[in-house]
Amino acid sequence: LLLYSSGILVGLITWDFAMAIIASTFRRFLSKPILMGISIISGISLIGIGIYFAIQAAKVLFT
Structure with missing residues (x-):
């Protein structure tokens, strides 16, 4: 262990x-605009993954 x-x-x-x-x-x-774009895309992706897993968890819990 x-x-x-x-x-x-x-x-x-x-x-x-x-x-x-x-x-x-x-x-x-x-450049700064490119870094901001990468940060925004990363944030949106993380939110999307969170929503996906929340939906999957709700399906498992309530079905």
Whole structure:
């Protein structure tokens, strides 16, 4: 259990650091309007995924 938990934690930390490095690298090459567009599209996507899973949960709970 300790080995698997440690592996998951190391994987998450590695992923977070990699994403932070990639984001800071590409930030230099992208303009503010493009970054805003990416942020808006990401936010809308997350809202859509949340709604989808809420509908799926409601179907499971009420049928």
